Structures are given as structure tokens and as C-alpha cells.
Amino acid sequence: MYRYILKRLLMLIPVLLGVAFLIFAIMDVAAGDPVYSVAGADATPEQIEALREKMGLNGSLIERYIRYIGNLLKGDLGTSYISKLDVMKVYLQRLPNTLKLATLTMIVAVGMAIPLGITAAVHQNSIRDTTSMVLALIGLSMPNFWLGLLLILFFSLKLGWFPTGGSEGFRSIVLPAITVGTSLAALLTRTTRSSMLDVLRQDYLRTARAKGVSERNVIQKHALRNALIPIITIFGVQFSNVLGGSVLAETVFAWPGVGRLVVDAIDQRDIPTVTGALVMTTMLVTIVNLLVDLVYAFVDPRIKAQYTK
Template sequence: MLSYVIRRLFLLLPMLIGVSIAVFLVVHLIPGDPARMAAGPDASEEDIAQIRTNYGLDKPLVTQYGIYLGKLLQGDLGNSFRTLAPVTEGIARTFPATLELTIVGMAIAVLLGVPLGIYSALHPRGGADRAVTSVAVLGISTPGFFLGLILMYVFSLKLGWLPPTGRGSLANLVLPAVTLGLPYVATFARLTRSTMLDVLSEDFIRTARAKGLSWRKVTYRHALQNASIPIVTVLGLDFGRLLGGAVIVESVFAWPGMGRFMVEAIMARDIYVVQGTILVFAAAVVIVNLLVDLLYGFLDPRITYA
């Protein structure tokens, strides 16, 4: 397993280089002059030209990327146009907040969605099954920002139970985490229901029941473990979607995370911050998918990493 992990980590480097090329081209080909935006509306042409020279923006794109890649391989993501501070400092300050929000949102999605899916699979075509399916469709079709505004209106403005914005306490985390994770409850509920229905119809489940095992042991020890591979796979895929959704949720709730940090950088054409944050997002998704691959071996002993 160790050699497999090392190989996957080595593959992380070319993947990040590919992402850096794509992001670099997109950011630099967007209309607008980042040097002019960094200098401000009252800056002279000499000041703007000096900023271009300082950041190498007066060089050809290939040369600019070569300089950027050289610094990137040394762990240097450049400096922000707005604050002149290293991008790594901004990411180190904001990424923990985004990671906290994403993990709690994922926990809400899994801890609510999987039990609902199991219950729906154990009572197919019943009233509870139809209710879970209807709620799942509603959850999937509800935009995250709209759900966040509704929750803020009800629980903050009307009831006054929870703070509407900011970070600092557990109460501040509730609304953004629920907004981020609630739509994915529907995804996990539908997936768990379908996979559990498939597994519950297998011969080994009928054999376990014939042996007199309790329904709890049959459901959780045999059925759920065999149905968990697709659930874990989607968990890894949805982690990336949750990171992307955190960008919107952080903007709605003024959550000081990396998503909001990136949105502000995009609005200001702060290209080094945009490139750095997207690279960190990409690396986080790859690492989570590696952890999911390793989890397969624990869920199914037949899977090897040779």
C-alpha cells in the first residue's frame, strides 16, 4: 500500500502543473489589465508600467508562465496585487475555515442521507419511501444560495436563534454548514436507497436471514458494508463539489474562508491569488480521492493495491 500511495503522490505533481497551465491561461486571457486594476483608478501610466515590470506582466505569456512555474516548484505562489503579502499567507489564513465548513457540511450530508436511504430501502414503495424520494428531488433542485437566504431569514432575522454571518463559534457554523450539506442529503439518500435495494436482493442476504441473524446485523454488517463502495466513491466526488459550493456559501454568510478569498481576488483581477487558491482546491480534491481509494481496501478485502 505504501508504494501505491507514493506513486499517487508523485502523480499529483504533473496534475497540478496541468491545472496551473489551464488556470494561468484563463486568468491571463480574461479581458482587462491586472496591473491597471492593482494600481487603482488614479494611478499614472508610469505607475502602471512599473507594476507590470515588477510582476513580469510585460513579458510574453510563455516567459511569464516559466517564471511562475519555477517559483511554484519552490512553494512560492507569488504575492497579492492588493495587499503585497505572499499568497501562501492568505491561503494559510483562510483554508482552515473552508476545510472546517466542508467537513461539517459533508458530515451533515452523510449522517442524514445514509440513514434516510437505508430506511427507505427497508420500506420500499411505502409512504416513507415516497416522502424520502420527494424530499430528495426537492433538495437536489434547490440552489444553495437560495436555501442559505431562506435559512438566514427564518433562523436569524425572524427567530433570532443563530447569527447570520461571521465565524467564531459553533453557532456561526450551523447555518452555512447546513446550507452547504443539506442539498447533498438528497444525493446520499437516493444513492443509499438504490444500492441497498440491490444488495438486499442478493443470495448471501437471504442466506444470512435463513441462518437466523438479526435484521440489524443483516442490514448493517452485511448489506450496508457491501453497499458502501458506491457511497464512498460519491463521497469523494462530492467533496470537490462541496468545496466549489463553499465559494457561494461563504459569500452569502460572510464566512472568512478561501472561497470568499478567491471571489474577492477574481473581482480585483488579483491573478496570483486566483491561481494559488485554485491549485490548493485541486490538490485537496486529489488528496481526498486518494484517501477514498485507500478506504476501498478496508471496506472490501478483495481489493488490493499491487
């Protein structure tokens, strides 16, 4: 098991290098030459060359990439073209906000999806099943920003329970988390339902009932544990997504997360910020993937057996 984890951690290195190169190359092609926009229209060619040297933009793509990776290993993501601030610092300032929002979002999503999905599966084709599935469909089809606005209208403006936006304490995180969580819950509900339906037909549940296990435990203990693998897969993908920031929700609720940092930086052609934030997000996502794989082993001993091979 430990060997497996070590192996996976080592595999992170080529993945990160590859992704960093892709981002680096795309930004190089797409963003144009930033030296001109920084130097201004009436800079002389000498000034431009000097500036290029100063910004570290001299040399070929490969040279610059290697230099970037070298700095990255020292924890240096460069300096923002616009704010002249250290990108790593700015990113780390935003990260806790995104982590908080992502965590609460996933709690909301799982809290809605698992009970709904189980109910739908256990009472397949009943009114409860249909209701759950209609709710899931609504959650899936409702645009995020629109649901966010509705929630603000009702809970902030009408009832005054939560602030309309900003990042003051726990109360300001509730509405964005519900907004994003609802849309994620839809897919998770459907996954839970179909995975549970598969498991509910299995013989070992009959064995459990024949032992005298209560119906509640048959479902919650014996069935759910077996149905978890696909649910965890979807959970991992969704969690990775929200770690990259939920741009729409962050915009609607003026939530200072990573998503808006990246979008704003793209608008301003702030290449170091975009590259830095994306590389860091990639790192987080690969770590989440590793964790998901480890959770698999914890849930299903057969997968664990494969890892230890």
C-alpha cells in the first residue's frame, strides 16, 4: 500500500511538468507578447529589449520553461504584470476561500444527493423516485448564476438571513455553497440511484436480510458501501472542478476565490498569475485524484488487493 502511494506520488512529477508545459505554451501562443503592452507604445527597441530581459522573457520557449520550473521548485511563481505582487502570495491568499467554498459545496451536494439517490433507488418507479429524479433534473438544468440570484433575492434581500456577497465569516459562504452544491448534487443523485439499483439486486443483501439485519442496515451498511465506488468517482471529479474555482458563483456572490483570480488575470493578460494559478490548481487536482484512489482501497478490499500487488 505504501509503495503504491509512493509510486503515485512520483507519478505526479511528470504529470505536473507536462501540464505546466502545456499551460506555458498555450499562454505563449495565445496571449501575445506582453513586453509591448507593458512597455507602452513609444518605447524604443532598446528599452523593449531591456524590459524583456528584466521580465525574464528572453530566450526560447524551452529556455523560459526550464527557468520557470526552476523557480517553481523554489516556490516562486513570478510577479504579476499588473499588480506587481508575488503570484504565489496572491494565490495562497485566495486559496483558503476556495477551499472553504469547495468543502461546504461538496458537503451540500453529498448531503442532498446520497439520501435522495438512495430513496429513489429503494422505491424505484414510485412517486418518491420520480420526485427525486425531477428534482435532480431541475438542479442539473438550472443555470448557476440564476439560482444564485434567486437565493440572494429570497434569503438575503427578503429574509435578510445571509449577506448578498463578500467574504465575512461563515454566513457569507452558505448561499454560494448551496448554489454550486445544488447543481453538483443533481449528477451525484443520479449516480447514487443507478449504483444503488445495481447493488440492490445482489444476492448478498438477501443473505444479510436472512441473518436478521434490519432493512435500514441492509441499505445503509450492506448496500451503500458497495454502491460507493461510482459515487466517489463523480465526487472526486466534482471536487476537483470546484477546487479550480466556481467562477459564476464567485462572481455573483463577490466571493474572492481562485476562479475569479484566474478569470480577472486572463482579462488583463496577466500571464504569470494565470500560469501560476493553473499550475497550483493542477497540483491540487492530482492530489485529490490520488486521495480518491486511496479512498477506493479503503471502501473496497478488492481494489486494495490490486494496489498491494
